[in-house]
Amino acid sequence: MSPAPESKQDRRPPYQHAADELRREILQGRIKPGEQLPAIRELQERFRVANMTMRSALNVLRDEGLIYTIHGRGSFVADHDGGGEFSANYNAPAWYLSNRGDKPSRAEQAEGRPDDEAASATLTEMLTALRDEIRALSADHQELRREVEELKAAQQAKQ
Structure with missing residues (x-):
């Protein structure tokens, strides 16, 4: 061996x-x-x-x-x-480990919860959507900064 x-x-x-x-x-x-x-x-x-x-x-x-x-x-x-x-x-989130492999619907999430917990879930969803939108705007901002730097470099190269 x-x-x-x-x-x-x-x-x-x-x-x-x-x-x-x-x-x-x-x-x-x-x-x-x-x-x-x-x-x-x-x-x-x-x-x-x-x-x-x-x-x-x-x-x-x-x-x-x-x-x-x-x-x-x-x-x-x-x-x-x-x-x-x-x-x-x-x-790992519970939905990731489930057999279905997909996230539960809003109705499934709110099912059996008191009203304040359902409202909390909706608020969490709104905050998550806002966070994602801010991230998208941040990515756009980064892209614009890169474009500006490229334009400045091109302008300096011409001079």
């Missing part, structure tokens, strides 16, 4: 490995809040994984609240406290 290799092979699924690496970069500040992640094709090449595998990794980070995605724009790092214990404190 041949001896076992010195370093054990990483047994995590490829999507989890990619998610862990990106999470580490975000929490260590190498990718800062508001900054756009590389395009999914670049990430696929970097981690040598398929498109759906990379999307699964991004879904993990999105479910954890580390990133958010704007359709047609890309994925961006969300604001976070910068603590390194984020993943240790993470609990």
Whole structure:
């Protein structure tokens, strides 16, 4: 028999490995809040994984609240406290663990709750929608800043 290799092979699924690496970069500040992640094709090449595998990794980070995605724009790092214990404190939402795999409807969420709890759920949904809108505006702002910098650089190059 041949001896076992010195370093054990990483047994995590490829999507989890990619998610862990990106999470580490975000929490260590190498990718800062508001900054756009590389395009999914670049990430696929970097981690040598398929498109759906990379999307699964991004879904993990999105479910954890580390990133958010704007359709047609890309994925961006969300604001976070910068603590390194984020993943240790993470609990998957109940809907993620359910057999159906989809989020419960508003009616299902409010079913059997007193009125104040239903109102609280509605308020939470409104706050979440506002947070997402602010993030989208922040991403637009970042894009405009990049365009201004490019225009300034082009103007300086002409002079």
